[in-house]
Amino acid sequence: MSEPTGGPLPILLDCDPGHDDAVAILLALGSPGVRLLGITTCFGNCAVADATRNAQRVLALAGREDVPVAEGAAGPMRGATALGNYVHGVTGLDGPELPEPTVSPVAEGAVSFLYRTLTEAPAPLTVVVTGPMTNLGVLLTSEPGIAGKIAEIVFMGGSTERGNHTPTAEFNTYADPEALDVVLRSGVPVRMVGLNLTHQALATQPVVDRMAAMPHTVGRTCAAWMGFFGDSYERIWEFSAPPVHDPCTIAALLDPDVIRWRPSFVAVELDGRWTRGTTVVDLYDRYPDEQPNASVALELDAERYWDLVLAALDRLGAAT
Ligand code: RIB
Ligand code: CA
Secondary structure (H helix, E strand, O other), X not given: OOOOOOOOEEEEEEEOOOHHHHHHHHHHHOOOOEEEEEEEEOOOOOOHHHHHHHHHHHHHHHOOOOOOEEOOOOOOOOOOOOOOHHHHOOOOOXXXXXXXXXXXXXXXXXXXXXXXXXXXXXXXXXXXEOOOOHHHHHHHHHOHHHHHHXXXXXXXXXXXXXXXOOXXXXXXXXXXXXXXXXXXXXXXXXXXXXXXXXXXXXXXXXXXHHHHOOOOHHHHHHHHHHHHHHHHHHHHHOOOOOEOOOHHHHHHHHOOOOEEEEEEEEEEOOOOOOOOOOEEEEOOOOOOOOOOOEEEEEEEOHHHHHHHHHHHHHHXXXXX
């Protein structure tokens, strides 16, 4: 939702582009309701260096290389590094050719960039996370007081139902469960957009056709991304259309009615041999000693979602 003053909501986006992260970046850039202050990158869909380059290429595509990019974590707070190239390809954003960046990432790392930007902001900021939570997990561990400078964290991750990277764990939470645990215990207001929600955000053929029909490179590039992403989802998980996860977080900030939420206690499994990274979402208060620590997305108005995404792509494309 835009600020009470009616101006665009300033946001920071921490991501691992990634095809759906790329669409989230374009949704933010093409929507007057939010102002993207900066992008921080993380390992996840690909190695962090590739995620950084991909973020920069998406900004170049949008003609918005003025947005600063700060490179973040190459691996999780604890344990092995999981990568999602099996979904997103060798580059992490395989498919159509993209413009090469003409500027460099900022010299400071993601954690320093987040700390400085949050500290210098005149009011607490909204942080959107669409990859592993590592950068915020490290920041909140090293500087717990920064929690007071974060208005809310809206993250794509976890699920109230099954996982994807493992049968029970969604990729982002599997990649760094300790970081999500830090965030859930931080006291910062959290909104969780899990697979149960994002599997309602399917880029069906009519949606892809609308992207492909746009008279500009932004729309046609997104259509091609959906082609690659859709092939991965059909090959691995037998989806007939790809769930475009990450833009759901941005859409939630643009339109309060696009998602239905429920306050719930959420925990993340850290130790289970088969269940590490699984989010346990107590929708029906079965743990009476635990209070809700997150607002959990349950239902998407898919038509409103795609109208938001496609309108943003058209605005961006018309301006490039
Ligand atoms: O499980 C889906 C999530 O993992 C999305 O954010 C996708 O981009 C990957 O990061
Ligand atoms: Ca992502």
